[in-house]
Amino acid sequence: MKFEQPAGHNPIDQLKVVGRSTERIDGPLKTTGRAAYAYERHDVAPDAAYGYVLGAAIAKGRIEAMDLSVAQAAPGVLAIVTARNAGKLGKGRMNTAKLLGGPEIEHYHQAVAVVVAESFEQARAAAHLIRVRYARHKGSFDLAGTLDTAVKPGAQSDTAVGDFEAAYAAAPVTLDATYATPDHSHAMMEPHASVAIWNGDELTLWTSNQMIDWGRSDVARTLNLPREKVRLVSPFIGGGFGGKLFVRSDAVLAALGARAAKRPVKLALQRPLIFNNATHRPATIQRLRLGAGHDGRLTAIAHESWSGDLPGGGPETAVRQTRLLYAGANRLTRERLARLDLPEGNAMRAPGEAPGLMALEIAMDEMAEKLGMDPIEFRIVNDTQIDPEHPQRPFSQRELVRCLRNGADRFGWQQRNPKPASVRDGRWLVGIGVAAAFRNNLVRTSAARVRLSSDGGVTVETDMTDIGTGSYTIIAQTAAEMMGLPLEQVSVRLGDSRFPVSAGSGGQWGANSSTAGVYAACMKLREAVAARLGLDAATAHFADGRVSVGGRSLPLAQAARGGELVVEDQIEYGDLDERYQQSTFGAHFVEVGVDAATGEIRLRRMLAVCAAGRILNPLSARSQVIGAMTMGAGAALMEELAVDKRLGYFVNHDLAGYEVPVHADIPHQEVIFLDETDPISSPMKAKGVGELGICGVAAAVANAVYNATGVRVRRYPVTLDKLLDQLPEYT
Amino acid sequence: MDAFKEFRLTRRGLLRAGAVSVAAVAAPEVAAAPTATGRPPSHASIKLRVNGKEQELTLDTRTTLLDALREHLRLTGPKKGCDHGQCGACTVIADGRRINSCLTLAVMRDGADITTIEGLGQPGHLHAMQAAFVKHDGYQCGYCTSGQICSAVATLDEIRQGVPSHVTTDLNIPPPLTAAELRERMSGNICRCGAYSNIVEAITEVAGSAT
Structure with a gap:
């Protein structure tokens, strides 16, 4: 569905479900500890080995030597991966620095090794037995001291309308003040974490990522894999705030560790590593x-x-x-x-x-x-x-x-x-x-798949994520409103790269764009339902689990009697965001x-x-x-x-x-x-x-x-x- | 500040500075020499009663109570947010008192009675505090939630038992059940999504109906 003209009256305007304060449908799972986050996927990787990351001890320079021998001989150690033995790695489009550093070090606590061992305690102990000799290079670390050398980074970096200097000089009241904001950390509660499982040359990452499709592409780029060979799954994400928009070292190192150890590997970045290893809001x-x-x-x-x-x-x-x-x-x-x-x-x-x-x-x-x-x-x-x-x-x-x-x-x-x-x-x-x-x-293209089953229930599948934002619930509300069902009749499956590509969670675009994608898919499902029931889609009314036209009224479930109805669509945007601010x-x-x-x-x-x-x-x-x-x-x-x-x-x-x-x-x-x-x-x-x-x-x-x-x-x-x-x- | 001067030495000069001073000046550039060799881990057998069920575990003695619960008993409720006592996501109730389970080795708790979020209630049979968190939307991403709820349940017990807090002004009377008391007592449980205002409402509702 292409959205090119301002929306007229549509089924969402009924506001029977949408627009009403609704308890989260994932609330009972989250409040009882049953929602399993990436590191807790015992169900998919009961035999996972444990990864532990070693970060660089310098901000800029080179690794001159790395002695792994003592660590490798430590109890329980299955593999140690460094830039030397990882094979040729690419870099994600969304990453600035490499996720596995060495021999060049680009920033402090850039990952330089991952130790994989039978237990967390063994991996941690062995990581501390790695001996690294660094050559430290001079770096630039003080923003205030670099202002003279700062450059214009892009075409949009300078804008001007009218004559500022003249108007400012002529203004009777003026202010000229300088402000400073420091570097900030996302500090989301769930550390970056991943479980990596290889099946032949296919990789599945159960991870914590806001943007499944970006992540899938960048994992493929980093590991030099075809995109089709990579699957990302993030049904629950313990906060992101932008920190999990991109693939980070946990995902890449879990994948490399699992390949080297020939075992599923799970890995969470240690909290004290995250602040320098991952991204931050610049000062x-x-x-x-x-x-x-x-x-x-x-x-x-x-x-x-x-x-x-x-x-x-x-x-x-x-x-x-x-x-x-x-x-x-x-x-x-x-x-x-x-x-x-x-x-x-x-x-x-x-x-x-x-x-x-x-x-x-x-x-x-x-x-x-x-x-x-x-x-x-x-x-x-x-x-x-x-x-x-x-x-x-x-x-x-x-x-x-x-x-x-x-x-x-x-x-x-x-x-x-x-x-x-x-x-x-x-x-x-x-x-x-x-x-x-x-x-x-901001508006972004977003797709969804909807299934109507023979019991009259609807399932929505999209790679949209819920990072605490409430995506599960608003998507269920949208589908319920569109199909004329109570909320309980809708199930929502999110965060899997096998599902249609959504807007993802970022830039506060997620709620509007992902539900608009579900709206588009549901419009298509309504047409398919009407066709199956021999009703006119344009005038059909979907309410209380029934589809009605004029005097005729049939149960929604009847449309799936001959087999599940599955449709997929996406919302795409025209130029309304250019014509209007x-x-x-x-x-x-x-x-x-x-x-x-x-x-x-x-x-x-x-x-x-x-x-x-x-x-x-x-x-x-x-x-x-x-x-x-x-x-x-x-x-x-x-x-x-x-x-x-x-x-x-x-x-x-x-x-x-x-x-x-x-x-x-x-x-x-x-x-x-x-x-x-x-x-x-x-x-x-x-x-x-x-x-x-x-x-x-x-x-x-x-x-x-x-x-x-x-x-x-x-x-x-x-x-x-x-x-x-x-x-x-x-x- | 001699230590700072050393950073300006060349690496060669640094190496020449000699073995005796290596530990003092070289730590940031050269990871400390291995002190432990590959000594096999020691194991110990312990008993825990977890959510009413007896458990017998043989553990590497370095295993925290948190990892015993998460990795050995495979409970998904207690969370690891920092692994060193700064965030509260791992809060469980041990012998009636809330603790950061990441800050205690499992072997230190041999014989303990542990309640995790799973022991409070399940979907369909929520504990009053769990239900209040759902009603008041006292969470977003859900990662701190297990710890918040365990902490909240134990907090109300502490107030009931008359345990004072940093903001209790009169030690001669039972501590009052005020928002200020709740906020102070709950401050070991970080919620980066920032659901604090809702969490306090949830706890207040449960406290009100319980007293």
């Missing part, structure tokens, strides 16, 4: 220049961002939202990429917008104060309903103003004292902050308390108001948003991969050193979804919320801290040491 340095008239209208907007990556890598696209979020006749953006020899940077939840809004939305707060305007009114004055760079291109829907106003009412914004450091509650300095949320709505919007409100003596920051209240098209399952969509708010709170207050600039690695490479929010850090969170449908996005009229929820949160926290204390922190995370010497006199 940025961002300069914002804003110019406005006394009326608060922006006349000049410039956003420049610097980030670094390994050779062949890409920039953190932190300026992209600034091209779309606010009006302003004269604008400029620039992205610059420095060469860094730190671990590979790549996508993490809302790549671009998440760090970009951390800077832009503080700048908007600072500018509002300079103008003497309320920060919400300042944003509203600068709202735009068209793409500011391409005035002929409207937004498909844009309810930012309603999000801000609605949130202001709900949160009690009018009680905010705009004068910083003026509200006190016992020992706490109290402040309130706001930020806009913005994330583009499709984005999601929101407003984040945060109240903080800052200890007047110690500077300790505590979140007291959080609210998000989101406008993101039709919300398919308000229960799980709300969870997506509160989860993203939590991750945003982490970015605001604690998350920072500390770079050792001499040796070139992330020092705090575990979950105690890299702090993420815990229960005690997070207050009750509130989420409001505006009632919205976007017929331009897909037949589902939905968008995504999983990334929108993190966009702007950190800035709202930083702005609240400023309101509480009068201390403006422009270098994340906002920690008490950055407040202490500037806090108001303690009284």
Whole structure:
């Protein structure tokens, strides 16, 4: 099915199942420990041997010698694979550095060996018996020190409309400020893990991967196999946030280990290895220049961002939202990429917008104060309903103003004292902050297969993944709505490369695109059912397990009496995303308390108001948003991969050193979804919320801290040491 | 900082620096020389009572309780998130108290009575806490969920038994069942999906109906 015109009325609009808060259909499995993740597949590999990965002890250089003899002789060891004996390996299209390093080492903790042994304890012990001699080379590890050498990475890296320099020079009110965001780690709870099983020259990987089809292709590329010989299966994934978009070393090393040991091998990356071995969100340095008239209208907007990556890598696209979020006749953006020899940077939840809004939305707060305007009114004055760079291109829907106003009412914004450091509650300095949320709505081709069985039940099969997002449930809701069945009559099978290729989980495109693919397949199934029953498909009504036309009504199951009905289709998109700018919007409100003596920051209240098209399952969509708010709170207050600039690695490479929010850090969170449908996005009229929820949160926290204390922190995370010497006199 | 100076030495110079200082200055460049040779692992037999069932295991003594449950008894409930006591995904209830099962060797728990998430309830017969997690959507990816639920069940027991926490202000009265108490006591269980707000609601509901 090709989606080329805005959606009209369709079966989803009945909203008998879709759009209703629905408990996850995989909930009973997940809450009883019965959902088996990659490392737990005793059912498929009861005799698996254990792999343990050794990471490089230098950031850049060469392996001069590797002595495996003692390790090889250790009890239980079945095989040791290194770059020397692995055979010729390719590199995945989505990977920047090799997944098995040596003799060249590209980054710290790049995998250099995998030990396969009968038991985990034996593999671990033997890995520590490998002796490696390295020649360390000089590397580049300090982003701030490489700004002069940063290059323009792509055609889209520079944009300009009007004459920014002139408008900025002429503006009566200006802001020129520089912000820094540190490297972040996905730190999903399930480590990267895989079980590899060879059957002749065919490889099956039971793994933890967000994008099954990308993964299948890149495993094939890396191992020099035909794509058809590779199968990936990921029915349950313990979180990803972008960290599992790509094939990582666990999958490749499990496959190589299994080939060498002639046994199925299971392997999970050790937690302290993950932070440097896998990908991370790159640090940025961002300069914002804003110019406005006394009326608060922006006349000049410039956003420049610097980030670094390994050779062949890409920039953190932190300026992209600034091209779309606010009006302003004269604008400029620039992205610059420095060469860094730190671990590979790549996508993490809302790549671009998440760090970009951390800077832009503080700048908007600072500018509002300079103008003497309320920060919400300042944003509203600068709202735009068209793409500011391409005035002929409207937004498909844009309810930012309603999000801000609605949130202001709900949160009690009018009680905010705009004068910083003026509200006190016992020992706490109290402040309130706001930020806009913005994330583009991307659409991707997505396919599904649906089966109608003779008992009247429907099964959906697609390689879509559920990384905690609730895919199982919204896909079941979609099929139930389309076929006129109760939810219990639908089963959903996900995450297997034998199923039709879906949009996968990333870029908050998964919910809308994958359900639209199921919609397309179900439309085809409805036609097949009608044909079997001798009914007119165009006028047939599917409800309560029956198909009705005029006075005739037949059970749905009857269509499969002669054998299971199986159809497959996909949703493909025309140019609606070019004719219209499709984005999601929101407003984040945060109240903080800052200890007047110690500077300790505590979140007291959080609210998000989101406008993101039709919300398919308000229960799980709300969870997506509160989860993203939590991750945003982490970015605001604690998350920072500390770079050792001499040796070139992330020092705090575990979950105690890299702090993420815990229960005690997070207050009750509130989420409001505006009632919205976007017929331009897909037949589902939905968008995504999983990334929108993190966009702007950190800035709202930083702005609240400023309101509480009068201390403006422009270098994340906002920690008490950055407040202490500037806090108001303690009284 | 002499140690830093050493990094500027050439590798040849580093080797010349001599064997006596190798351990101190060369650790980042040269993996420590093997200290253990291939000594065969020691094994021990232990008994555990897991979810009401007696189990007898002969284990490599280095095996954690977590791996005994996951790899030897093949339970899929207890999760390995970090394997060193930082995330809480492996939380099980041992002799009535919640522990990080990755931080204890199985042999240290010979004779213990262990309850894992599987022992609390099954699909179709959910424990009240499991049902509350489903109702309040107190999870997303599900990987921390076993640990959160075991921890939550044990937390309510601790409060009932009067065990104080870091945020308990008055030690002369039983600790109150407040959101602040729950958040403090549950902080050893990380949920990166960020379901905390919902988890606290789920626990509060169970606590309310249990008291």
